Amino acid sequence: MSDRHTKNEHKWAHDENLQFKVVARRNKLLGLWAAGVLGLGGDEAETYAKSVVASDMKEPGEEDVFRKVAGDFAAKGVAVSGDAIRQKMAELMGAAREQVKPAD
DSSP: OHHHHHHHHHHHHHHHHHHHHHHHHHHHHHHHHHHHTTTTTTHHHHHHHHHHHHHTTSSSSHHHHHHHHHHHHTTOOOOOHHHHHHHHHHHHHHHHHHHHHOOO
């Protein structure tokens, strides 16, 4: 293997790891936001946020996370639209990217 090939593999692995961390951070932030909307605080909010992060392990993409939060809102009778949840997810992705800076 060439040095260039090895460097490309390392960069790809680093980028994938960074993206995983950003998505996990976004999901935690989303969980904390949703917990607030649901009236949860303290340890309950943290536990709920962890459950949102864990929900992302069910399938590729973010639909599993969206369904979890939307389903929990519906179950509690909280009127937050799917569009509002998706908008919050996009907003928090930006915040997560800012919080998870690549180590130079």
